[in-house]
Amino acid sequence: MLRLKFDPRLDFQIDSISSVLDLFKGQTKKPFDYTFQIISNLLDLPQRRIFENLQEIQKKNGLPLSNADDLKEPYNFTVEMETGTGKTYVYLRTILELNQKYGWTKFIIVVPSVAIKEGVLKTLDITKEHFKQLSENLPYTYFPYKSDNLVMVRMFGQDTNLQIMVITRDAFNKDINIIHNVHDKMGDKPIEIIKKTKPIVILDEPQKMGGGATLWGLSELSPLFVLRYSATHRDIYNLVYKLTPYDAYNLGLVKKIEVLSITEEGDASSKKIILDRIESTSGGLRAKVKVFANTKDGIKFKMITIKHGDDLANKTDNSYYEGFITSEINKGAGYLSFSNGVKIYEGKSSIDEDEIIRFMVRETVREHLDKKRQLNHKGFKVLSLFFLNRVDDYLLEDGIVRRMFEKEFNKLIKNGFKEFSNLDVQKVHSGYFSKMKRDKSIEEDEKAFDLIMKDKERLLSLEEPVEFIFSHSALREGWDNPNVFNICTLAYSSSEIKKRQEIGRGLRLPVNQDGDRIQDRDINLLTVITNESYREYLERLQIEYREEAGEEAPPVEDKRERIKVKIKNDVVQGGLFKNLWNRVSPKAKYIVNLDDGKFIEQCIKEIQKIEIKEPEISIKKVRVDKIGNYN
Incomplete structure (x- = not known):
C-alpha cells in the first residue's frame, strides 16, 4: 500500500517551528498542576521577556517589529506559509515540540469547515509513525470533538499525556451549542472543563473565523495563547514567520502553473450577462440583469437595474463590460440590446455556456490523458479536479456535465489515446459535495467521501481507478492532493472564486508510488483550465498576489501562439x-x-x-x- 513519506530536514519548516518555540525561551517545564482533577497548561514567563523574544525572532526573520501594545493576553502569534508547503505538518510538529520542550499537554485545533477538519485528521493519521520516530515514541492522543461523545472532553482535561482536539468553529460559537450546556454525566459544562486546561489554540485559516460569534467562542476557550496559520491572513497579529509565494514558487517548493484559456474569440457576447426581466416604471423601462459587479467584497455575480443609455462598465465598476451601452429595452418582444450588437432575451444568457463547458471538459480530459501517458509509467497517478457551477450538473444521472464528461472521455480514448481503452468511464470519476443529493445509497455517498476526503493514499495509488474528481464548493478550501495536475473551473471568468484559492488545491508537489515527493520541475506542473483569456486571468491573479502577498503575479509565455505558413x-x-x-x-x-x-x-x-x-x-x-x- 502506498504510504506518504515526510522529510523532517526541510529548512523552511524547521525555521517556522523554531520561530514559535523561541517565543517562550526562558520558560521551563513545570510539574503538573491538578486543579479539580484537571491538568492545565502553565506559562509563567513574564510578558516583557516574551516581547523581547518576539522582537528578536522578527529581526532574525526580517519581519516588521511588533509594538509592546500589540502583545495582549491571550497572546496571538501569526505564521504565514504559502499553500502547499506543509502548513498543517508544521503546526502539528510544533505542537509536539512545544510539549517536549515546555511540557504543555493541551492543544485545540480550530478549523472553519468540515473539509479542513477532515484534512487535519488525515494528516494526523498519516504522520503518526513519522512523528513517533522524531519524538522517540512520545505518547499523544488526537480526536475530533463530537457533541455525542463528551467523554473525550473529560479525558482531554484529565489525561497527563499530550492531547490534541480538532473542532470546527460552529461547534462552540453559539451559546446553544451542547458544549456550553450542563450535562449530568459530566457534572459540568464541557466548555468549563476545557477552560480549566488553559489550552493552546491553533487557528487553521483564521481569516475565515473573524466573525463576532467565533471571536466570542474563542474567548470562551480561555486559551493560554493562540497560534494563527494561513497563506492569506486578513489580520496580522505579531508575525513570527513568513514563507511568501515568491519564496515557495522560486525555490521549487510548489508546482509551476500554466493556464489553458478557452474563450469565444472576437465575440462581444462572450461577456456573461443574464436578462432576468424587464419592468415598466414611472421613469420608463428598466432591465434587471445579472452581471459581474465590483463590490467592496470583490467581484460578485449580482442583480442590477439598468436603463436606456447606461454604460454597463460604469454601472458594474468592471472593465470586463467595456462597450456594453444599453441601446434598446423592448418589453413587448422581451429583449435587451447593447450598442455593440449583443441582444439578450428574457431568461437567457449572452453566452452559449454549454458549448464553452463542453470545450473545457474536453480539453481537461485531453490534458489529463496526455499527462497520464507521460507519467503513469514513472509511477505517478494523475488526478484532475473539476469545480462545478451547479451541483446537479454532475450529481444527477443525466446531469449535463456528467454526460459531457463521459462522452468526451470516450471520444478521446477512441481518437488518440487507445492505449487507455481498458478504462471504464463509469469508474474513473467521482464527486464530493457538502450535501450529497443524489438518490443513491448512503453507502455509496460514504464511499466517495472516504476516498476523496479521508483515504489520500488510496486515491494516489495507480490501482485506484478514480482519476477525475468533481465538486462544487466543498473542496475549494482545506482539501488538496499532491497529484492534482489539472484544475478546471466550470464557471465564468469573473466568478467569485479566488484564483489563489483555486490553484491552491493542486500546488503541492506530487508523489510517486513509493510515497516520495519529486523535485522535478518538468513534472511539477499544474494546468488551470479557464474560460477567460490568459491576460484576464493573470490580471486578476496579479491583483490577488498584490493585495494578499504584496508580490507580482507570475509572468507567462503563450505556448500556442499562431504562426504563418506558406503552401508548398x-x-x-x-x-x-x-x-x-x-x-x-x-x-x-x-x-x-x-x-x-x-x-x-x-x-x-x-x-x-x-x-x-x-x-x-x-x-x-x-x-x-x-x-x-x-x-
Whole structure:
C-alpha cells in the first residue's frame, strides 16, 4: 500500500517551528498542576521577556517589529506559509515540540469547515509513525470533538499525556451549542472543563473565523495563547514567520502553473450577462440583469437595474463590460440590446455556456490523458479536479456535465489515446459535495467521501481507478492532493472564486508510488483550465498576489501562439504530408488565403443551411515561470 513519506530536514519548516518555540525561551517545564482533577497548561514567563523574544525572532526573520501594545493576553502569534508547503505538518510538529520542550499537554485545533477538519485528521493519521520516530515514541492522543461523545472532553482535561482536539468553529460559537450546556454525566459544562486546561489554540485559516460569534467562542476557550496559520491572513497579529509565494514558487517548493484559456474569440457576447426581466416604471423601462459587479467584497455575480443609455462598465465598476451601452429595452418582444450588437432575451444568457463547458471538459480530459501517458509509467497517478457551477450538473444521472464528461472521455480514448481503452468511464470519476443529493445509497455517498476526503493514499495509488474528481464548493478550501495536475473551473471568468484559492488545491508537489515527493520541475506542473483569456486571468491573479502577498503575479509565455505558413504544392500532394495532416489537423487552427469568388459562393450555400451559430473557441495555454517581487 502506498504510504506518504515526510522529510523532517526541510529548512523552511524547521525555521517556522523554531520561530514559535523561541517565543517562550526562558520558560521551563513545570510539574503538573491538578486543579479539580484537571491538568492545565502553565506559562509563567513574564510578558516583557516574551516581547523581547518576539522582537528578536522578527529581526532574525526580517519581519516588521511588533509594538509592546500589540502583545495582549491571550497572546496571538501569526505564521504565514504559502499553500502547499506543509502548513498543517508544521503546526502539528510544533505542537509536539512545544510539549517536549515546555511540557504543555493541551492543544485545540480550530478549523472553519468540515473539509479542513477532515484534512487535519488525515494528516494526523498519516504522520503518526513519522512523528513517533522524531519524538522517540512520545505518547499523544488526537480526536475530533463530537457533541455525542463528551467523554473525550473529560479525558482531554484529565489525561497527563499530550492531547490534541480538532473542532470546527460552529461547534462552540453559539451559546446553544451542547458544549456550553450542563450535562449530568459530566457534572459540568464541557466548555468549563476545557477552560480549566488553559489550552493552546491553533487557528487553521483564521481569516475565515473573524466573525463576532467565533471571536466570542474563542474567548470562551480561555486559551493560554493562540497560534494563527494561513497563506492569506486578513489580520496580522505579531508575525513570527513568513514563507511568501515568491519564496515557495522560486525555490521549487510548489508546482509551476500554466493556464489553458478557452474563450469565444472576437465575440462581444462572450461577456456573461443574464436578462432576468424587464419592468415598466414611472421613469420608463428598466432591465434587471445579472452581471459581474465590483463590490467592496470583490467581484460578485449580482442583480442590477439598468436603463436606456447606461454604460454597463460604469454601472458594474468592471472593465470586463467595456462597450456594453444599453441601446434598446423592448418589453413587448422581451429583449435587451447593447450598442455593440449583443441582444439578450428574457431568461437567457449572452453566452452559449454549454458549448464553452463542453470545450473545457474536453480539453481537461485531453490534458489529463496526455499527462497520464507521460507519467503513469514513472509511477505517478494523475488526478484532475473539476469545480462545478451547479451541483446537479454532475450529481444527477443525466446531469449535463456528467454526460459531457463521459462522452468526451470516450471520444478521446477512441481518437488518440487507445492505449487507455481498458478504462471504464463509469469508474474513473467521482464527486464530493457538502450535501450529497443524489438518490443513491448512503453507502455509496460514504464511499466517495472516504476516498476523496479521508483515504489520500488510496486515491494516489495507480490501482485506484478514480482519476477525475468533481465538486462544487466543498473542496475549494482545506482539501488538496499532491497529484492534482489539472484544475478546471466550470464557471465564468469573473466568478467569485479566488484564483489563489483555486490553484491552491493542486500546488503541492506530487508523489510517486513509493510515497516520495519529486523535485522535478518538468513534472511539477499544474494546468488551470479557464474560460477567460490568459491576460484576464493573470490580471486578476496579479491583483490577488498584490493585495494578499504584496508580490507580482507570475509572468507567462503563450505556448500556442499562431504562426504563418506558406503552401508548398509539391509537398501537399505527397503521402507524407497527408499522413501528417491527419495527425495534426484536429489540434490546430489555421489562417489561409482562398479564391474570394468561390469562397463567397460556397459561403452563401452554407449560410442558408445554418440554424444556430457555432461559437469560435480559442484555446491557449500559458505557463507561469516565476514570481517577481512587488515593491
